[in-house]
Amino acid sequence: MQEGTAQTASDIKAIQEKVEKESLFVRELMVEMGKVIVGQKYLVERLLIGILANGHILLEGVPGLAKTLSIKTLSDAIQTKFQRIQFTPDLLPADLIGTMIYNPQSGTFTTKKGPLFTNLILADEINRAPAKVQSALLEAMQERQVTIGENSFKLDDPFLVMATQNPIEQEGTYPLPEAQVDRFMLKLSITYPNKKEELEIIDRNAEVGFPEVKKVISPKDILKAREVVGQIYVDEKIKDYILNIVFATRNPEEYKIDLKDLIAYGASPRASIYLNLAAKAHAFLKGRGYVTPEDIKAIGMDVLRHRVIVTYEAEAEGITSEDIVKKVFDHIEVP
Amino acid sequence: MRFLSISILIFALAVFLPFSGQCQTNFSPAKIELKSSVDRSNIPLNQNLTLTVQASWEGEQRRFSITPIIPPQCENLEIFESSSLNESKIEQGITRSLKTFRFVLKPLQTGTGRIGPVKVDYIDNMTQDSSSLSTQPIQVQITPANERSRSGYKPALIIAIFLVLAYVRYSSRKRAKRIDLSKITETEKIEPKPESLEEKSLRGLDELSEQVRMGRSDNFSTDIYRLLTGYLESKYQIVTSGKTTDDIIRSFSSLDLTPEKISLLREVLSTCDRAKFAGERLEKEKRDQILNMVRKFLEQNG
Structure with a gap:
């Protein structure tokens, strides 16, 4: 395509203006969250990407990294409902979606909705519950509705699930199958705060109570922002770049990347879809009406790390999917 | 006789078996x-x-x-x-x-x-x-950073000099055959100097300027971006192909470039990015401005 055609240039300018107007809340929201959460800018940004791109998040990190606090604070700041569900081996699907309760006085069944009927959900230690409970949640995530008895109920919008997995303890867990992990838009890996941040955490926790978070926007504003995110311009060159990255995870030899025998399965088409959507949301957070390769690189690892499955040989060599994704990004030419 | 051989065999087993058992359990301690x-x-x-x-x-x-x-x-x-x-x-x-x-x-x-x-x-x-x-x-x-020619580039330089000398000898012989010696003027005797990296890039820039002048520069931003990153790759041995503009600018911090030059490069590369990804139209004046900025950078960096 010839660069800078008059039609696209004026359209993109209009989108840019909309983005600048609608993304004003981002800075204020980050400031408000920063009052409660020390560090974890990466986590907060990804939560916003999830909510703006209408995706869900799988998070891997050791205990005590402010996962619950982050999503709870976000929920307070954007005035949405929040539920934390602790996944345990004895949890049942009905404990999530709800059930029909018999009323002996009236002789009728009434619907008791489960904790899924909310906006933001923290599904804590999702791999502790058996497969049927995991599927119930993942189905609700995908369909955005649940069926109780004979009635189907739409889930609230915005609806974001942040599921956590503890990477340390694996005994007595039910690891999520690859097909179900693929339904999460992003898989995040968070680590400990640095010394300076941890010192601030000590000081803040020594004070009585957490500071109040100001309500920055409403769920309606989030839906409006989501519409603008959908309009953000993605050039054909960027789409080609996305396709090259995803296809390189499937056929690395075609792209002359030395990853032979290290990849069992490359990224699925969901990877291409989510790279595009998450990059748009990232551009929105940066106040841009168009996507650049920077956006793709910024969210690339989070979109791809759970979608590239390494071989046994790679595992034996200590090579992770993150190493492979990094190598792919280093080799694919940026447009 | 048969009884005797069985007895000898039992005796031999009774004597040697304990030793062989000891050998199996006493492995050598290895050190790393x-x-x-x-x-x-x-x-x-x-x-x-x-x-x-x-x-x-x-x-x-x-x-x-x-x-x-x-x-x-x-x-x-x-x-x-x-x-x-x-x-x-x-x-x-x-x-x-x-x-x-x-x-x-x-x-x-x-x-x-x-x-x-x-x-x-x-x-x-x-x-x-x-x-x-x-x-x-x-x-x-x-x-502080070395000049390129100081260390690992010596063999490459020697090979390059050798190739240039061989070419010069070959071409002068060829010319000697073709041209009447009496017609050779003083100016023709001057051998051409090998083209420097900056000269080569400036030549590419001239070609691009010519295309702009003739209105045939549909991919101007991509072309000028490649010309500049290609020059930076050759000059400073940095890899730019898998890198975004921000990655490239970050890598400048380890090079001996002045803040003014970094700022100039940032402006050129970012303008090209806006044209490539945001459909921004670069008018002739803007294109000329970009060309002049790149020319200034190459001339100062030479």
Whole structure:
């Protein structure tokens, strides 16, 4: 395509203006969250990407990294409902979606909705519950509705699930199958705060109570922002770049990347879809009406790390999917 | 006779079996030796340093399981590549196994660079004992960036000179055959100087300017972006193909470029990005401005 055609240039300018107007809340929201959460800018940004791109998040990190606090604070700041569900081996699907309760006085069944009927959900230690409970949640995530008895109920919008997995303890867990992990838009890996941040955490926790978070926007504003995110311009060159990255995870030899025998399965088409959507949301957070390769690189690892499955040989060599994704990004030419 | 041979056999088994049993349980204690070294103690800012950590022991590879090591903490140095290698050698009839870890480090700024200790955890698969070893920290001096021709470029330079001389000799012979010697003027005797990197890039820039003038520069931003990044790659040995504009600008911090030059490059590359990804139309004046900025940079950098 010839660069800078008059039609696209004026359209993109209009989108840019909309983005600048609608993304004003981002800075204020980050400031408000920063009052409660020390560090974890990466986590907060990804939560916003999830909510703006209408995706869900799988998070891997050791205990005590402010996962619950982050999503709870976000929920307070954007005035949405929040539920934390602790996944345990004895949890049942009905404990999530709800059930029909018999009323002996009236002789009728009434619907008791489960904790899924909310906006933001923290599904804590999702791999502790058996497969049927995991599927119930993942189905609700995908369909955005649940069926109780004979009635189907739409889930609230915005609806974001942040599921956590503890990477340390694996005994007595039910690891999520690859097909179900693929339904999460992003898989995040968070680590400990640095010394300076941890010192601030000590000081803040020594004070009585957490500071109040100001309500920055409403769920309606989030839906409006989501519409603008959908309009953000993605050039054909960027789409080609996305396709090259995803296809390189499937056929690395075609792209002359030395990853032979290290990849069992490359990224699925969901990877291409989510790279595009998450990059748009990232551009929105940066106040841009168009996507650049920077956006793709910024969210690339989070979109791809759970979608590239390494071989046994790679595992034996200590090579992770993150190493492979990094190598792919280093080799694919940026447009 | 048969009874006698059976008796001898039972006696022999009774005598030797205890010894053979002892041999099986008494395995030799093997030790791991850990060494670490760098390829030099003084490193120019524009070159890379290789840290080698080698664990070696007598016996087969499978004797010890070495867990993947954690890269060392570095000050003023950044690890950008690592690899490992397993080897087995037989020296004077004794099998020796080696596991080598290599880290390629990039200096960040002049001064002292420190590489922290590398900890190696291992399990003796015969005794199931686990243990760990650590290397000593290493200190290196980081000196200002070298000129390209000083170190590793010598062989390439010699080959280049040789090729130029061979070409000059070949062409002068050819010319001698064709042209009447009486007609050779003084100016024709001057041999052409090899084209410098800047001259080559300026020539490319002239071609691009000509295309702009003739209105045939549909991919102007892509072309000028490639011309500039191609020049930077050749001049400073930085890789730009898998990098975004921000990545490229970040890599300038380790080069000896003035803030003015960095700012100029940032403006050119960002303008090209806006044209490439945001459909921004670069009018003729803007294109001329970009061309002049690149020309100024190349001339000043030559």
